[in-house]
Amino acid sequence: MPVQSIFPRLEPLLPRVQKPIQYVGGELNSQVKDWDEAEVRWALMYPDAYEVGLPNQGVQILYEILNERDGVLAERTYSVWPDMEAVMREHGLPQFTVDAHRPVAAFDVFGVSFSTELGYTNLLTALDLAGIPLRAADRGAEHPIVLAGGHAAFNPEPIADFLDAAVLGDGEEVALAITEVVREWKAEGEPDGRDGLLLRLAASGGVYVPRFYDVSYLPDGRIQRVAPNRPGVPWRVEKHTVMDLDQWPYPRKPLVPLAETVHERFSVEIFRGCTRGCRFCQAGMITRPVRERSITTIGAMVEQGLSESGFQEVGLLSLSSADHSEIGEVAKGLADRYEGTNTSLSLPSTRVDAFNITLANEFSRGGRRSGLTFAPEGGSERMRKVINKMVTEDDLIRTVGTAYENGWRQVKLYFMCGLPTEEDEDVLAIAGMARRVIQAGREATGRKDIRCTVSIGGFVPKPHTPFQWAAQCDHETVDRRLHALKDALRADREYGRAIGLRYHDGRPSIIEGLLSRGDRRVGEVIRAVWEDGGRFDGWSEHFSFERWTAAAGKVFAGQPVDLDWYTVRERDEVEVLPWDHLDAGLDREWLWQDWQDAVDETEVEDCRWTPCYDCGVCPTMGTEIQIGPTGKKLLPLSVV
Amino acid sequence: MPEGPAPAPVIQRLRVRYAKRGRLRFTSHRDISRAVERAVRRAGIPVAFSAGFTPHPKISYAGAAATGVASEAEYLEIGLTETRDPARVRDELDAALPAGLDIVDVVPVRAGRAGDAPVKPGAFTDRLQASRWRIRLDGVSYDDAAAAVAAFLDAGEIEVERLTKKGRRRFDVRAAVQALEAQSPEPDRRAAEAADAPCAILRMVVRHSTPAVRPDDILTGLRQVADLAPPSPPLVTRLAQGPLDAATGGLADPLDPDRESGLPSGDDAETARDRTRPQPGDAASADAVSA
Numbered sequence: 012m013p014v015q016s017i018f019p020r021l022e023p024l025l026p027r028v029q030k031p032i033q034y035v036g037g038e039l040n041s042q043v044k045d046w047d048e049a050e051v052r053w054a055l056m057y058p059d060a061y062e063v064g065l066p067n068q069g070v071q072i073l074y075e076i077l078n079e080r081d082g083v084l085a086e087r088t089y090s091v092w093p094d095m096e097a098v099m100r101e102h103g104l105p106q107f108t109v110d111a112h113r114p115v116a117a118f119d120v121f122g123v124s125f126s127t128e129l130g131y132t133n134l135l136t137a138l139d140l141a142g143i144p145l146r147a148a149d150r151g152a153e154h155p156i157v158l159a160g161g162h163a164a165f166n167p168e169p170i171a172d173f174l175d176a177a178v179l180g181d182g183e184e185v186a187l188a189i190t191e192v193v194r195e196w197k198a199e200g201e202p203d204g205r206d207g208l209l210l211r212l213a214a215s216g217g218v219y220v221p222r223f224y225d226v227s228y229l230p231d232g233r234i235q236r237v238a239p240n241r242p243g244v245p246w247r248v249e250k251h252t253v254m255d256l257d258q259w260p261y262p263r264k265p266l267v268p269l270a271e272t273v274h275e276r277f278s279v280e281i282f283r284g285c286t287r288g289c290r291f292c293q294a295g296m297i298t299r300p301v302r303e304r305s306i307t308t309i310g311a312m313v314e315q316g317l318s319e320s321g322f323q324e325v326g327l328l329s330l331s332s333a334d335h336s337e338i339g340e341v342a343k344g345l346a347d348r349y350e351g352t353n354t355s356l357s358l359p360s361t362r363v364d365a366f367n368i369t370l371a372n373e374f375s376r377g378g379r380r381s382g383l384t385f386a387p388e389g390g391s392e393r394m395r396k397v398i399n400k401m402v403t404e405d406d407l408i409r410t411v412g413t414a415y416e417n418g419w420r421q422v423k424l425y426f427m428c429g430l431p432t433e434e435d436e437d438v439l440a441i442a443g444m445a446r447r448v449i450q451a452g453r454e455a456t457g458r459k460d461i462r463c464t465v466s467i468g469g470f471v472p473k474p475h476t477p478f479q480w481a482a483q484c485d486h487e488t489v490d491r492r493l494h495a496l497k498d499a500l501r502a503d504r505e506y507g508r509a510i511g512l513r514y515h516d517g518r519p520s521i522i523e524g525l526l527s528r529g530d531r532r533v534g535e536v537i538r539a540v541w542e543d544g545g546r547f548d549g550w551s552e553h554f555s556f557e558r559w560t561a562a563a564g565k566v567f568a569g570q571p572v573d574l575d576w577y578t579v580r581e582r583d584e585v586e587v588l589p590w591d592h593l594d595a596g597l598d599r600e601w602l603w604q605d606w607q608d609a610v611d612e613t614e615v616e617d618c619r620w621t622p623c624y625d626c627g628v629c630p631t632m633g634t635e636i637q638i639g640p641t642g643k644k645l646l647p648l649s650v651v
Numbered sequence: 652m653p654e655g656p657a658p659a660p661v662i663q664r665l666r667v668r669y670a671k672r673g674r675l676r677f678t679s680h681r682d683i684s685r686a687v688e689r690a691v692r693r694a695g696i697p698v699a700f701s702a703g704f705t706p707h708p709k710i711s712y713a714g715a716a717a718t719g720v721a722s723e724a725e726y727l728e729i730g731l732t733e734t735r736d737p738a739r740v741r742d743e744l745d746a747a748l749p750a751g752l753d754i755v756d757v758v759p760v761r762a763g764r765a766g767d768a769p770v771k772p773g774a775f776t777d778r779l780q781a782s783r784w785r786i787r788l789d790g791v792s793y794d795d796a797a798a799a800v801a802a803f804l805d806a807g808e809i810e811v812e813r814l815t816k817k818g819r820r821r822f823d824v825r826a827a828v829q830a831l832e833a834q835s836p837e838p839d840r841r842a843a844e845a846a847d848a849p850c851a852i853l854r855m856v857v858r859h860s861t862p863a864v865r866p867d868d869i870l871t872g873l874r875q876v877a878d879l880a881p882p883s884p885p886l887v888t889r890l891a892q893g894p895l896d897a898a899t900g901g902l903a904d905p906l907d908p909d910r911e912s913g914l915p916s917g918d919d920a921e922t923a924r925d926r927t928r929p930q931p932g933d934a935a936s937a938d939a940v941s942a
Contacts, residue, residue, distance in 0.1 A: 269749065
């Protein structure tokens with residue numbers, strides 16, 4: 012059956028919406044494959060606006076890997092803004108892909124990548140616009156398999172009713188494996204219909220199909236048990252781990268948008284995973300072990316990515332980029348290679364460490380030294396022990412002093428508020444640290460124009476971390492502590508004016524907390540919010556706390572659970588957590604011990620440089636730490 | 652000041668005519684400027700950079716058609732640190748740009764000889780005195796369009812109101828209109844479209860003025876004088892811009908003065924010019940609107 016482009020119907024409507032360019036596709040390196048020649052067709056979605064979704068690495072990697080295969084086609088779709096949604100509803104236009112403007116409902120698999128739980132309402136908008144029933148149970152043979160991935164998929168229970176399946180972990184290999192299952196099932200004449208396909212995926216052990224698991228509850232609201240309801244379906248579903256990143260050097264041909272997006276650069280993941288062991292960090296827990304990409308592959312990817320895209324900036328991505336075993340060589344090699352070409356290099360996510368100043372100097376060779384960012388995360392020494400962010404205040408002051416001496420004029424410091432065991436004084440300690448930073452800067456440079464910006468986010472306990480049992484701090488307390496900090500800075504005559512403070516109110520974090528640690532009963536709240544007009548919850552101008560609390564109040568009425576039960580309640584060791592049947596490889600007993608260590612303010616070392624501390628990932632998942640050094644160097648490019 | 656040597660000076664300046672066609676007419680001016688900068692890098696064209704902490708490539712734009720308006724005749728100027736064959740630059744830059752942003756013509760700006768008065772800035776934009784526009788009005792019959800055009804041309808002054816950068820302003824649109832006529836769609840389309848969907852084409856030459864009289868201002872004027880109200884958004888294409896011959900009402904090619912002053916790349920550029928320059932108003936450029 013031929014699937015038509017909806018573009019002729021869309022085009023006359025584009026002058027009516029904001030930034031129409033985001034809906035027309037045609038990006039450099041995008042591709043449109045023949046529909047009829049493809050046996051398996053994927054629609055890939057990042058459930059946020061195009062400007063945020065297009066640069067997403069996960070979607071770009073899968074798009075390229077899938078399209079490289081014969082008989083496989085992948086196109087992309089993003090959340091449409093409310094003005095476009097209204098126009099589409101008025102004219103009966105379905106959710107479409109930006110590549111060939113095909114209706115999403117016509118694809119075999121609708122894969123949605125969730126970096127954050129705040130995209131859940133946008134999933135419902137896309138399903139509804141696509142004409143796909145919101146509840147998976149209402150879908151028929153003609154509908155795509157709705158599949159979730161990304162970090163939020165490590166607890167997909169709040170959206171379990173809307174999903175057919177979810178995958179945990181690295182997507183490269185499992186996307187191809189799923190493709191093969193779909194291809195075989197179609198080639199065999201789709202035996203047992205939709206159920207047959209989902210059963211095959213579930214039986215593979217690497218795809219979670221929520222409908223094949225029953226959840227029962229205790230009278231007090233806690234989960235009693237999560238158990239498979241079909242033979243052949245595993246009790247636990249494991250995450251996927253790609254070993255040897257050098258075998259997967261993607262993106263090779265980065266998408267270059269015409270529209271302006273949040274990241275205008277070519278990004279190379281220099282390693283995956285992190286074992287620093289910061290206890291608040293879900294990414295650092297669920298992406299273990301550390302797997303480095305080699306310096307030579309990094310060099311080749313940068314070269315190819317720049318020449319394919321024309322980008323002027325390279326970002327070296329990872330959870331803690333300066334931890335790459337050969338980062339010094341990588342930085343120097345790239346800085347040498349691109350000197351005089353007006354290509355800039357950036358290294359997001361770095362730790363507080365004097366070595367990073369050397370790196371930053373290398374990266375800004377000949378350019379302006381404007382701002383450096385560090386993330387102590389906790390204001391007091393005690394707090395940093397609780398979260399296992401091992402940096403002393405003296406280290407930090409020494410580091411920023413060196414930064415100012417080297418010509419950097421502005422330092423940005425990231426913190427969290429609402430951490431477990433936090434007291435008012437832990438947050439007020441941020442003011443003291445910021446004062447010392449300015450003082451150190453003035454001493455190092457003899458100048459008065461030193462600035463420091465303090466950015467504070469609200470802490471949200473996440474599944475698969477030692478803090479998964481913790482009580483989330485209520486938003487009233489978070490707001491009170493932030494106001495006290497603001498007052499303390501404002502009252503400081505000597506340094507206050509040199510310190511900027513950025514923070515958001517604590518209420519969105521409570522909703523993120525509900526969605527992060529929620530179970531299947533939260534799905535009805537998401538649906539009620541969406542029906543009430545909830546969209547783009549990650550955007551402060553669209554987010555409505557009242558809408559969420561009203562929906563939660565209505566849905567949970569008469570139930571033993573409520574918003575507080577999901578968020579500010581501490582769990583005990585024996586409680587069945589909604590994601591216990593989803594296996595990130597972390598040993599539950601180790602996580603519990605790490606939680607106890609946190610409360611005791613005991614730190615744990617990084618297993619890359621000290622003996623294994625038995626988090627459980629490597630033996631469970633059959634993986635190992637892959638780090639250098641390789642001893643190789645980057646060669647300068649020969650200029651043609 | 653940044654460390655290191657001063658940036659390499661501009662050795663050659665090229666004037667580039669480009670088109671934005673089809674769905675890429677929805678690019679904004681900023682979108683185009685990013686795309687061009689990236690294409691220049693991809694194509695390895697030795698663009699000069701400004702000095703300072705945040706060096707910018709030396710690419711400047713002469714006006715720009717609005718977002719959503721297609722164009723066959725947009726202009727930019729690019730400064731190079733080495734001399735390049737303009738025909739090769741045209742091909743390489745075109746290949747590096749997404750389809751729909753297309754390079755039409757590249758000519759070198761004749762370098763001033765020693766002793767010449769320096770070329771004054773804005774000299775090129777001074778050549779862009781008027782634009783020829785084509786507006787496709789789906790759902791409007793030729794007769795209605797022709798009647799509205801007649802009423803428009805009969806009027807001595809037509810004041811419209813629009814939000815400009817300086818706030819809401821009222822200004823006359825009639826005086827800037829050098830020529831305006833209604834047409835039926837091209838013969839090959841007529842058969843297909845006349846049956847179920849009426850369609851009229853407006854062609855016009857509008858002088859550049861301050862405030863700028865845009866095609867949608869003319870449409871506002873047509874609505875005011877004759878209630879012409881297209882049911883769907885009009886498709887607007889700039890077909891040409893350049894010096895206005897007041898006697899004939901025609902537009903000359905604004906790049907001709909550069910060509911006339913002698914071409915460093917001689918015959919190559921001449922051939923290339925003949926090969927790629929669409930004649931204003933020919934079928935190919937008109938079709939681009941709905942590509």
